[in-house]
Amino acid sequence: MPAPILTATGLAKSYPTPSGDLAVLREVDLQVTAGESVSIRGESGSGKTTLLYCLAGLEPVDRGELHWDGHNVTALNVGARARIRAKILGFVFQSYHLTPELDALENVLLARRLAGRVRPEDESRARELLARVGLGGRLRHVPGKLSGGEAQRVAVARALLNRPRLLLADEPTGNLDERTAKEVINLLLRLCAEENTALVLVTHHAGFAALTRRALRLEQGVLASAPQS
Template identity: 50%
Template sequence: MNDENMFLQAEDLCKSFRIGSRRIPVLKGVSFSVTRGDWVALYGASGSGKTTLLDILGTLSRPDSGRVLIDGTDPASLSARALVAFRRKNIGFVFQSYHILPELNILENVMLPSRLDGMPFKAARARAAELLESVGLAGRMDHRPGELSGGEQQRAAVARALMNRPALLLADEPTGNLDSETGRGILKLFLRVRQESNTTIIMVTHDRGVASLAGHVVELRDGVVSQNEQKEEMKP
């Protein structure tokens, strides 16, 4: 593989959780590489450690051992403040449980990352409105998250993740709570964003059908990568 195209490397990642006096190993040496502009499906059964791994790739948690390199940067080498800035500039998240702020309306939620990043109000509002339109929420911008269904909150979370044009988009079960047509719409939006910005997409799914669309499938089983397959992409 050409080093220049390398975007993300996971090197021998290990992570265990302590429950009472027991240590439960979840990741037991996970390694794989992702090129820039890759569309990766991180696939595995429920409980296989997909969310644990995604949090580490997204610099939200640290491995017990091993390391992650994102575009040549080892997040563990950054100060806490530099890490926050790095994450905000480079990484967009769609969390499994959305993490949409209940006290802000949908438009404000989507604008938030770019405002934190210093984008002027008017430009932020225009981009947020455009993204909300593209996820089918144009009519819901002034609603609070509590007034939206789970699927609508998920679509708002997708719009927010794309707000800062991240180089790396991490999405945890982004189609999990959506009917198949809405789910396809989300995947199409991901691919459109990638086409515009060469975004690298890592998408967690426990759905084999969804995983099979991606051009790179990494399967987690028993704490290690049990399959790492490059193949032809399919249209969602």
């Protein structure tokens, strides 16, 4: 049995609202082992994005414990958490979140650049990933000159630059047509398998959810296994 790369136990999260606290996550338990793929479906507003942000340590939880690769995330200070997150985690957003004035290659390298150092091996890794997502010929395109599917493929390459152990993807194909969406999902699954990166994929699409090893549903603030449909 591979070691868990992510363990969440009893996560609870509510948002304060003028009419009182809105409980979104009530009691979330999730364990993801190295290299495993898991999908999460759930109605709009059920808390999928909230859950991914909590799992990424980007949103504080009210209760519960979170471990990344054995690190107790809730016990870490902000700096240590950011350092370990940068090493272990990748994130793919629904709306790409690319920097519009930077070209594809610079977008993939941005986190390195902000960390102050782009080593030659970072640049060759970025070029290799862009080639693997089929964009070897688009290195110098800015996001505005890429199609939606191409932009999301740049975001996938960016998320994988640091060889994360865990990739969290929030509706990564929500803005794409069916055929392009399928290409991006297959690419995500293939790259994660090749790199032994665990994947937590939030998707509305039953067909895509069925492609992961385990399918879960978020309902009433709790994660449960979903029948494959």
